[in-house]
Amino acid sequence: MNAGTLEIPCEIPADAHNPVEPFLRMDRMPHIWCPGCGIGTTVNCFTRALEESKANLDKVAVVSGIGCTGRVAGYANLDSFHTTHGRAIPFATGLKLANPELQVVVYSGDGDLFAIGGNHFIHAARRNMDLKVICVNNLTYAMTGGQTAPTTPGQVISATSPYGVFEPSFNLVQLAEAAGAAYVARWTTYHVKQLARSMGEVLKKKGFCFIEVLSPCPTLYQRRNKMGDGLDAMKFYKQVSKTRNGASTADAALTKAGEILVGKFVDRDRPDYFELLQAQMHSTLGDRYAEPEVSCSEC
Amino acid sequence: MHADPKGVLTGVHFLDGDHACCEGTLAAGARFAAGYPITPSTEVVERFASRIPTVGGIFIQMEDELAASIAIQGAVWGGAKAFTVTSGPGFSLMMEHIGYAAMTETPCVFVNVQRGGPSTGLPTLPAQADMMQARWGSHGDYGIIALCPNSPQECFDLTITGFNLSEEFRVPVMMMLDECVGHMTEKVVIPEADKLAIVPRRFTKLPPSEFRLYQPQSDQVPDMVRAGEGYRFHVTGLTHDERGYPSMNIETQNRMVRRLVDKLQPLAGPRALFEAENLDDAEVVVVSYGITSRVAQRAIQLARTRGIRAGKFRIVSAWPFPDPHIAELASRVKAFVVPELNLGQMVHEVARAAEGKAKVIPVSHAGGSVHNPEVILNAIVEAAR
Numbered sequence: 001m002n003a004g005t006l007e008i009p010c011e012i013p014a015d016a017h018n019p020v021e022p023f024l025r026m027d028r029m030p031h032i033w034c035p036g037c038g039i040g041t042t043v044n045c046f047t048r049a050l051e052e053s054k055a056n057l058d059k060v061a062v063v064s065g066i067g068c069t070g071r072v073a074g075y076a077n078l079d080s081f082h083t084t085h086g087r088a089i090p091f092a093t094g095l096k097l098a099n100p101e102l103q104v105v106v107y108s109g110d111g112d113l114f115a116i117g118g119n120h121f122i123h124a125a126r127r128n129m130d131l132k133v134i135c136v137n138n139l140t141y142a143m144t145g146g147q148t149a150p151t152t153p154g155q156v157i158s159a160t161s162p163y164g165v166f167e168p169s170f171n172l173v174q175l176a177e178a179a180g181a182a183y184v185a186r187w188t189t190y191h192v193k194q195l196a197r198s199m200g201e202v203l204k205k206k207g208f209c210f211i212e213v214l215s216p217c218p219t220l221y222q223r224r225n226k227m228g229d230g231l232d233a234m235k236f237y238k239q240v241s242k243t244r245n246g247a248s249t250a251d252a253a254l255t256k257a258g259e260i261l262v263g264k265f266v267d268r269d270r271p272d273y274f275e276l277l278q279a280q281m282h283s284t285l286g287d288r289y290a291e292p293e294v295s296c297s298e299c
Numbered sequence: 300m301h302a303d304p305k306g307v308l309t310g311v312h313f314l315d316g317d318h319a320c321c322e323g324t325l326a327a328g329a330r331f332a333a334g335y336p337i338t339p340s341t342e343v344v345e346r347f348a349s350r351i352p353t354v355g356g357i358f359i360q361m362e363d364e365l366a367a368s369i370a371i372q373g374a375v376w377g378g379a380k381a382f383t384v385t386s387g388p389g390f391s392l393m394m395e396h397i398g399y400a401a402m403t404e405t406p407c408v409f410v411n412v413q414r415g416g417p418s419t420g421l422p423t424l425p426a427q428a429d430m431m432q433a434r435w436g437s438h439g440d441y442g443i444i445a446l447c448p449n450s451p452q453e454c455f456d457l458t459i460t461g462f463n464l465s466e467e468f469r470v471p472v473m474m475m476l477d478e479c480v481g482h483m484t485e486k487v488v489i490p491e492a493d494k495l496a497i498v499p500r501r502f503t504k505l506p507p508s509e510f511r512l513y514q515p516q517s518d519q520v521p522d523m524v525r526a527g528e529g530y531r532f533h534v535t536g537l538t539h540d541e542r543g544y545p546s547m548n549i550e551t552q553n554r555m556v557r558r559l560v561d562k563l564q565p566l567a568g569p570r571a572l573f574e575a576e577n578l579d580d581a582e583v584v585v586v587s588y589g590i591t592s593r594v595a596q597r598a599i600q601l602a603r604t605r606g607i608r609a610g611k612f613r614i615v616s617a618w619p620f621p622d623p624h625i626a627e628l629a630s631r632v633k634a635f636v637v638p639e640l641n642l643g644q645m646v647h648e649v650a651r652a653a654e655g656k657a658k659v660i661p662v663s664h665a666g667g668s669v670h671n672p673e674v675i676l677n678a679i680v681e682a683a684r
Contacts, residue, residue, distance in 0.1 A: 025533070028544060058529040063373070074533060074545060079526040081376065082535035082545075083369060084399050090333075090366035094373025094381070095526060097357045098331055102377065102527050123362040281352045290305075290355035294330045295378025295525065 023047035023057075025077050032071060036230020038189035038215030039069055039136050043076070045192050046107075046134070049199035060103045063092040065112035067143045068217075069136040072107040086117030089124045092131050098294040100274060103132070103203060110137040110151040114170055118150070125179035125208045127273045132202045132209045135172065138217040139254075146220030153256045157224045172212045174249040177266050182207030184249060184266035188214040190237035191262060198264060207272045214260060225256075300499050302326050302459075304492035306354050311488050316481040317342035319451040320410055320474065321350070323458025324382055326495055329408070330356030331381040333370040335363055335389060338422045339478040340412035343384040364389035368396035372405045376534065378525035380462060380500070382408035387416045390429055391436070398437030400471040401559060402536050404513070404521060406500070408461050410474040412481040413589075413640075415666035425478035426666030427589055428641035433473045434618045440556045442563040445473040445618035446572070447588040451485045457615070460572070463498035468562055469520050475617065477640065479590040479669060507531065512543035513555075519562035563619045571621035574613040577603070581610025582633045583682045586625070586649050588614040590669055591638050598638075598675035607683045617645065625652035634682035638662035638675045658682060 024047070033039050050057065057078060064073035066085035073080040079102075083091045088106045096104045106113075113121050113135050124131060140158060141147040147160040151172065156165045176184045183205050187195040195213060202209035216222060216233030227233070237260065245263040252261040271279070281289040306325035314322070321343045324332065330351070334344035348358040357374075361367040364385055371381035385393060390411045400407055413429050415421025433445045444464050448457045458474055465472040503510050503522035507530045513521045521541075524530045537545040538552045574592075577599070578584065587595040592613040602609035612628065614621065625648075629635070634657055637646035646661040653659055662678045664670050 025544075058531075059527050061526050074535065077531055079376075079531060080533045081373070082533070082537065084395055084536055087365060087369040087396070090361060090370045091373040093359070093361075093366075094331065094333060094370035094375075094379075095377045096373075097359065097370075098374035098377030098379040098381070099525070099527055119362050120366055123366075277357075285352055288353050290353055292330070292357050293355045294357055294374065 020044055020047040023050060023077055024075055028075055031075055033068060034219045036216055036218035036233070037068070038138070038213070038230070038233070039072065041189040041192060042134065042136055042195065042213050042215060043072060045196040046199055048196040049203060052200050053203045055103060055203060059101055060105065061095060062105050062107050063088045063095065064106070065108040065117060067109040067112045067141065068138070069107060069109035070112060070143075086112050086115070087120065088112065089117060089120040089131065089133070093124060093129050096130060097274070104130070106131055106133045108135065109142075110135055110139065110172070111141045111149040114172060114175075115150045122175070122179040125176060125181045125210070128180055128182060128207045128270050130206055130208070130272045130274065133211070134199070135210065135212050136215045137172065137212050138215045138221060140217055140221040142217045142220050146217070146224060153254055155256050156221070159220075169254070171249065171253040173210070173252050173265055176210040177249045180208065180270065181210045181266060182268055182270050183209035185210070185264040186212040186214070186252065186262050188237040188241055188260060188262060189216065190234050190241065194262070207270055300497050302492040302495035302497050303328055307492040307495065308489050309491050311486065313484060314451050314487045315342065315484045316448065316451045316454040316476055317412065318346050319454040319487045320458050320476065321346040322487070322489060323455040324408070324462070325350060325354060326455070326489065326492070327380065327459045327462035328497055329380045329382050329462065330354070331371065331374040331379040332358045332383065333361050333367040333374070333381070334358070334384050335361055335367050337386045337389045339414055339481050340384045340386045340410065342481070343410055343412070364392035365395060368393040368409070369399065371407050372396060372400055372403070375405050375407050376526055382410060384410040384412070386412050386414050387420060387429060388418065390432065394432070394436040397443065397471050398439060398441065399536050401437070401441035401443060403534050404469040404559075405471070406465040406469050406523075408458070408465055408472045408474060410476065413475065413477040421667050423478065424667040425590060425669065426640045427477055427591065428644065428666060430475065430617060430639075430641065430644045433475060440560060442560040443471050443473060443618055444468065444563065444566060444616065445475050447475045447615060447617050448480055449589050449592045449613070450480065451483060451487045454480065455487050455489060459495060459497070463496070464566070466498045466500050467520070468566075469523070470563065473618070475589065477590050511541045513539060513541045515558060519558050566616055567619035567621055568623045571624055572615035573621055573624060574611070574615060576611040577608070578610040578612065578628065580608050582608045583636060583679050584610045584612050584628055584632050585636045585638070585675065585679065586612045586614065586645070587638055588617055588645065591640055594670045594672050595638055595675055597672040598679060601672065601676045602679045605680070607679060609679050614645065620648045620652065622652040625649055626654065629653035629656040632657050634658035634660055636660045636662060636675065636678045636682050638664070638670050638678070640664050640666050640669070
């Protein structure tokens with residue numbers, strides 16, 4: 001408990017509603033996330049982005065993998081899929097191609113998307129599949145007890161690196177850009193307005209979009225490394241974050257205590273998978289090409 | 300309902316089993332396939348990639364079999380009929396998502412053109428050594444359907460049956476070809492679309508407010524929905540209740556897992572698919588499937604010419620195993636002879652179903668070619684003695 005935390009007595013009127021309620025499965029509350037965890041903050045930002053985008057929520061689907069962030073799919077009041085570990089992106093690929101009118105959002109963690117699912121991530125980015133990938137990066141495998149992830153910075157203690165992590169870690173935004181993402185941004189859960197705005201932007205942008213959100217894990221990552229609680233993480237993010245829109249992703253690698261470069265790094269237009277497919281088939285098959293009618297109500 | 304004529308290549312063709320299987324998927328209404336190249340199965344999706352742009356659908360070559368086997372399930376929940384194709388090493392990778400399809404009751408088809416194993420094994424040569432893997436390869440308790448064609452014509456016909464059964468029971472269906480059946484070329488007759496019966500997906504008629512994603516109907520199978528229609532449903536590989544919500548308790552687990560297995564019971568008994576010949580007077584019954592059934596046919600003929608009353612029971616639906624049919628035969632025949640291109644897999648099922656009432660004689664083969672009919676004949680002679 002942070003020494004500065006105050007108990008604020010308040011009474012919630014019986015008819016009071018949080019504005020995010022329509023976006024959540026309220027019959028599944030309370031959620032499983034720990035006090036101080038940042039995943040809920042990102043979901044809050046996501047609901048704000050959905051609200052502001054005026055998207056038809058019946059046409060928005062969320063696909064998650066496994067892990068703490070993988071549980072987002074279970075709480076979002078949308079068509080939602082909690083898939084297998086690392087496979088959210090290929091599941092989402094099938095969903096999107098079968099039903100292109102869906103806005104498909106992949107919402108998962110750093111271990112899920114970049115260790116076991118790393119191959120799928122780079123290939124979906126290469127294809128410029130029209131998916132919006134939100135990666136909550138808490139720098140560890142939290143659901144299983146705080147093991148080393150491909151994002152865990154050096155010198156950090158984890159459940160499987162009791163003497164300190166020595167493997168180099170991924171710079172996710174550089175990886176995403178190199179693989180071909182049309183949009184790449186990074187924020188922390190301190191940057192709620194910027195995050196919600198970025199989420200709103202990707203809901204309007206075609207192609208493979210990637211947002212990394214650094215998020216605290218007080219229960220495991222911070223406790224083992226004596227980094228305080230959720231509030232301390234917010235202070236840390238505030239202190240070390242530097243907003244540099246358009247910065248080179250090559251300069252955005254993360255360390256345990258160093259600067260966190262945040263901002264929108266990449267926003268470019270590339271034809272997406274479906275456009276490339278159609279263009280290729282039209283040019284080679286001409287009138288013989290039949291537009292995909294994959295989803296069938298009567299078949 | 301009848302097949303959509305757009306996907307039906309009506310006519311008399313000279314096709315190999317892989318290509319015939321592909322025509323079966325198109326006739327069955329599959330408009331989405333995801334695959335990863337692997338011998339001896341790739342011809343199925345090569346043909347699909349060539350055919351589908353003029354029929355109206357999607358083929359995507361994924362980065363691996365893990366991706367292919369889950370991409371098809373995304374497509375199914377998006378409203379498509381979908382399948383993937385592989386062989387041994389890829390089939391091993393797909394186990395993860397065969398379990399996911401069984402758990403989430405996602406109707407889809409996995410074509411496995413079997414080759415010699417284990418590991419990389421014999422990429423270009425036949426085996427039937429994935430039969431147990433098809434049934435038990437993913438962790439946990441669940442049920443699947445497996446069909447074993449023995450000719451290109453059946454690769455076409457049974458692929459349609461496979462899609463129909465996957466829709467009816469909402470399970471992954473395994474098409475268990477082997478390299479010989481996949482690569483042999485024979486006459487394949489594809490009828491007119493209105494002669495092909497297709498089982499449509501059973502979408503719910505309830506409004507979203509009343510719909511529960513895993514509420515079983517009288518056949519123990521829940522009705523389906525697809526994304527984008529306002530149902531706001533949740534699919535998870537976690538143990539889930541009728542709403543589809545995770546529910547970590549033993550009552551839910553017990554109810555859910557038993558239903559996943561029990562719903563397939565009709566296919567073990569009255570609706571089992573098999574081919575029977577000369578069983579009325581049989582003293583020895585050769586139980587076989589896939590390419591081996593064609594070698595067994597010759598052995599049975601030879602046995603009959605020697606005066607041995609040999610009969611044929613060809614398994615077509617291998618899973619669920621047709622227990623009652625084997626049990627009935629066991630009560631009146633002397634022995635079963637079970638040739639297969641493995642060191643003994645389905646023979647254990649025959650022995651289990653026979654309950655010791657008849658001898659069960661395996662005729663094993665490590666794979667790489669088919670049996671010599673003489674070897675099976677010798678086993679029949681031995682059994683009849």
